[in-house]
Amino acid sequence: MKRAIITSALPYANGEIHLGHVASTYLPADITTRFLKMSGTEAYYICASDDYGTPILIQAEKEKKTPEEYVKVWNERDYSDFTAFGIDFDFFYRTSSPENVAFVQYVFNKLLENGHVYEQEIIQFYCSVDRKFLPDRYVIGRCPYCKAEDQYSDLCEKCGRIPQEIEEPKCAICKNPPVKEKTKHYFFKLTNFVSDLSRWLEADSHLQKDVKKYVQNWIRDGLVDWDITRDIPWGIPIPLSDAKGKVFYGWFDNHLAYISSTLKFLEGKGLDGKEFWNTAEIYHFIGKDIVYHHYLFLPAMRMGLGGEFKLPDYIPTRGHLMLQNKKISKSRNWYIGLREFLQWYPADYLRFYLTMITPFSQDDLNFDWDEFAGRINSELIGNVGNFVNRALGFTQKSDGGIVPAPDSFDSEDLEAQNKIRNLEGELTPFMVENHLDRALKKILEFSAYFNQYFQKKEPWKAETGKNNCIFISVNAVRSIAISLYPFLPESSQKIWSQLNLEGQISQNEWDAISKMAVVPGHKLGEICPLFKKVEISDIQAHKTKLGL
Numbered sequence: 226m227k228r229a230i231i232t233s234a235l236p237y238a239n240g241e242i243h244l245g246h247v248a249s250t251y252l253p254a255d256i257t258t259r260f261l262k263m264s265g266t267e268a269y270y271i272c273a274s275d276d277y278g279t280p281i282l283i284q285a286e287k288e289k290k291t292p293e294e295y296v297k298v299w300n301e302r303d304y305s306d307f308t309a310f311g312i313d314f315d316f317f318y319r320t321s322s323p324e325n326v327a328f329v330q331y332v333f334n335k336l337l338e339n340g341h342v343y344e345q346e347i348i349q350f351y352c353s354v355d356r357k358f359l360p361d362r363y364v365i366g367r368c369p370y371c372k373a374e375d376q377y378s379d380l381c382e383k384c385g386r387i388p389q390e391i392e393e394p395k396c397a398i399c400k401n402p403p404v405k406e407k408t409k410h411y412f413f414k415l416t417n418f419v420s421d422l423s424r425w426l427e428a429d430s431h432l433q434k435d436v437k438k439y440v441q442n443w444i445r446d447g448l449v450d451w452d453i454t455r456d457i458p459w460g461i462p463i464p465l466s467d468a469k470g471k472v473f474y475g476w477f478d479n480h481l482a483y484i485s486s487t488l489k490f491l492e493g494k495g496l497d498g499k500e501f502w503n504t505a506e507i508y509h510f511i512g513k514d515i516v517y518h519h520y521l522f523l524p525a526m527r528m529g530l531g532g533e534f535k536l537p538d539y540i541p542t543r544g545h546l547m548l549q550n551k552k553i554s555k556s557r558n559w560y561i562g563l564r565e566f567l568q569w570y571p572a573d574y575l576r577f578y579l580t581m582i583t584p585f586s587q588d589d590l591n592f593d594w595d596e597f598a599g600r601i602n603s604e605l606i607g608n609v610g611n612f613v614n615r616a617l618g619f620t621q622k623s624d625g626g627i628v629p630a631p632d633s634f635d636s637e638d639l640e641a642q643n644k645i646r647n648l649e650g651e652l653t654p655f656m657v658e659n660h661l662d663r664a665l666k667k668i669l670e671f672s673a674y675f676n677q678y679f680q681k682k683e684p685w686k687a688e689t690g691k692n693n694c695i696f697i698s699v700n701a702v703r704s705i706a707i708s709l710y711p712f713l714p715e716s717s718q719k720i721w722s723q724l725n726l727e728g729q730i731s732q733n734e735w736d737a738i739s740k741m742a743v744v745p746g747h748k749l750g751e752i753c754p755l756f757k758k759v760e761i762s763d764i765q766a767h768k769t770k771l772g773l
Contacts, residue, residue: 228505229268231258232483234515235275235320238299239284242306243560244592245553248579249543253661254510255312256580257541259711260656263735269315271490273482274300276321278475279362282459283397292459296321306563311572311714316490320475320482328485329478330464332530333453341414341529342453349456350378351406352396358456359396359403366391410454411463413477418525419444425524431539432520435587436513440520451522453477480523483509484534499534507537513544513587541659544589546579549773559771561592569767570601570759573713577605580712581666585659594768598759608669609705610756612676616698617723617752619684626752628699629692630745638693641678642741644671645697645704649739652708661712668708675701699724699749700741706730707738716755725750 233250236242254270261268276296285295296319304317319325336342350359357363361379368376369392373383378391396403423444426437453474454463460472488498511519524536546553553560566575578597581604582590620626634642648671655664679698684691706720710730721730725748 227266228501229258229261229266229508230483230487230502230505231261231268231270231508231510232487233270233272233510234512235273235479235482236303237278237280238274238276238296238303238319239278239281240299240555242303242563243553243555244548244563244566244575244579245546245560247307247310247312247563247575248546248583248590248592249512250510251307251310251312252576252579253541253543253583253659254508256661256711257508257510257656257659258315259313259714259731260735263707263710263731263733264653265734269487269490270313271316271318271483271487272314273318273320273322273325273486274303275475275479275482276300276319277460277472277478279360279455279457282457283362285459286398293321306567309567309572310563311576313714316486318482318486318489320479322482322485322489324489325478325482325485326461328488329461329473329481332481332526333473333477334464335531335533336413336526336529339529339531341417342411343414343450344409344411346407347410347452348405349408350394350396350403351408352399352401352403354399354401355396358406358408360455360457363397364391364394364403365397366394368392408456410452410471411468412450413453413522413526413529415448415451415521415525418528419448421528422521422525425528425536426520429536429538433540433542433585433587436516436520436540436542440516443517443521448521476518476522477526480509480518481526503535506539507535508539508541509537510541511543513542516542539659541585542587543583543585544587546583547589547591549593549768549771550591569763571715571756573716574601574605574756574759576713577601577665580661582662584662594764594773598761598764601756601759604669606756606758608676609672609709610754612672612679612698613702613705613720613723614752614754616675616679616695616702617749620695620699620749621752623685623691624695626749628743628745628747628749629695631693631696632690634693635690637678637682638690638697641675641697641701644674645701645741646739648704648708649736652738653735656711665712668705668712671701671708672705696743696745697741700743703743704738707733707735719755723750723752 231254233254258268258270282292285292300319350364352359362377364378365375367374368381369388371383373381381388394403426441454471455474456471461478463471487502491498491501509519519540527534527536548559551559578600581600652664652667675698682690682694684694703724706717710717718730
C-alpha cells in the first residue's frame with residue numbers, strides 16, 4: 226500500500242484563522258488527503274499550531290497571560306474553527322510540545338556535530354529600562370522610506386518595505402530609545418548546501434517549475450548563513466551551557482514539528498514513525514510567502530542530518546487571497562474570520578467557492594462577495610443541486626423511490642452511460658497533479674451534461690425510455706456524490722443519504738465513481754433540496770460591513 230504524509234504551513238497561535246489562511250494551504254491539503262485515502266493510500270494529514278515567536282510574547286504580555294496560557298487558547302480555537310470548516314486533521318499538535326522541543330534540540334546538536342552551525346558576535350538593540358535584547362518586533366520607529374510612524378523594524382505595514390534600519394527606534398514595551406549592544410548568536414551554514422540544494426531542485430520533477438526557477442535564481446545570486454537565535458524568554462532553549470537565555474528562531478523549530486508531530490502520531494498507532502516517514506510521499510502545502518523557508522532552509526536542515534529524514538516530494542504552492550481586490554490585513558481590519566463566515570453560510574459553500582477560484586499556481590486570487598453569490602446560486606445550486614434534486618425527486622414521484630430496471634439503451638443512453646464510466650479517468654489526473662479547481666470544474670461539466678440529458682429525455686412525458694433515464698440519472702447522482710466528497714464532504718454525505726446507500730461516503734474507493742452500482746429495485750431515501758439560495762440582500766449587508 227502506498228503511504229503519504231500531508232502537512233500544511235503551521236497556523237500561528239496569535240489570532241483567528243481567516244479566509245486567506247484556508248484558501249492556499251489547509252483546504253487544498255484536506256482535499257488531497259481525502260482523495261489519497263479514497264485511492265487506497267495510507268495517508269495522514271498532520272498539523273500543529275506554531276507557538277513561538279516575538280509577536281506571541283508581546284501579545285501575551287499585553288493580555289497579562291503567560292505565553293503558555295496564550296497559545297493554548299489559540300491552539301484550541303484554531304482546531305475548532307478548522308474542524309467546523311471540514312478540515313479533517315488526523316493529528317493536530319503544537320510546536321511547544323515536549324516532543325518537538327526534544328526533537329528540535331536533537332536536530333541542532335546533530336547539525337552542530339556535523340559542522341553546520343557556528344557562533345558569531347552581532348550587534349543588536351538592547352533596552353536598558355526593560356533590561357532585555359530587542360528582536361525585530363520589539364523595536365518600533367519611523368520608516369526610512371515612506372516616513373510612516375510606529376512601524377516595526379522588520380516591516381513597514383504602510384509601504385510594505387523592510388527597513389535597512391528604522392529611524393528614531395524605540396522599545397515597543399516602554400517606548401524609550403534602545404542602545405546597541407553586542408550579543409552572541411548561532412548561525413546555520415546554509416552556504417554549505419548550495420550544491421546539494423541545486424541538485425535536489427534539478428532532480429525533483431514533482432516540484433513546481435515556476436517556483437523552482439526563482440529559487441534557483443536565489444541560489445545563483447548567493448545564499449547567506451541564517452541566524453537561528455533570539456534573545457527572548459519564549460522559545461525552545463538552545464541546549465548549550467553557554468547559551469543561557471537564548472532560544473531558537475521560530476523558523477528553525479516550527480517546520481521540524483512536521484516530523485516530530487508525525488512521529489508522535491504514528492508511534493501512538495504502534496508504527497515505526499521514522500520508517501513510515503522515509504517510505505511515504507511527503508507533501509508540504511504552503512502559500513507563496515514562505516517558499517524561501519520550504520525550498521531552502523527546510524531541505525538544507527534535513528540534508529545536514531545526513532539523510533535521516535527524507536525531503537518533501539511535493540510542495541504545492543499557491544498565491545494569496547485578496548478580499549474585494551485588496552490585500553487582506555488584520556491590522557487594518559480588512560479580512561473575514563473563518564468562524565464568522567461559517568455563522569453565515571455552510572462550510573461547503575466556502576469550500577466550493579475557494580476551490581473554484583484557486584488555481585495551482587502562485588497567482589493571487591480574489592474573494593468577491595458578488596461572485597461568491599453568483600457561483601453558489603448558479604453553479605452549485607443551479608447545476609449540481611438542481612440535477613440531484615430533479616433526478617431523485619422524479620424517481621420518488623413517478624416510481625415511489627424505486628429505481629426501475631432499464632430497457633435497451635438508445636444512443637443517448639449509451640453516451641450517458643459512457644460519461645459515468647469515463648468520469649474517474651478524467652478526474653484522476655487533475656487530482657494527482659493537484660489541479661483541484663480543474664477537477665471540480667470537470668464534475669460541474671458532468672452534472673451539466675446530465676441536466677441536459679434529463680431535460681432532453683423528458684421522462685415525465687413518455688413511457689418509452691423513462692426507465693433508462695431514471696436508472697442512468699440515479700447512477701450519475703451516485704458518481705457525483707463520490708467525486709464531490711473530497712471537496713464537499715458534508716453535501717456529498719447528504720446526497721449519499723438521499724440515495725439511501727449504506728455506510729459513509731468516505732468509505733468508498735475513488736474508482737467506484739465510474740461504476741453503475743445503483744441496481745434496479747433499490748429504494749431511495751427521503752429527498753429534499755441540498756442547498757439554500759444565497760440572498761443578495763445578505764450579500765449587500767456583508768459588503769456594507771466591510772465598507773463597500
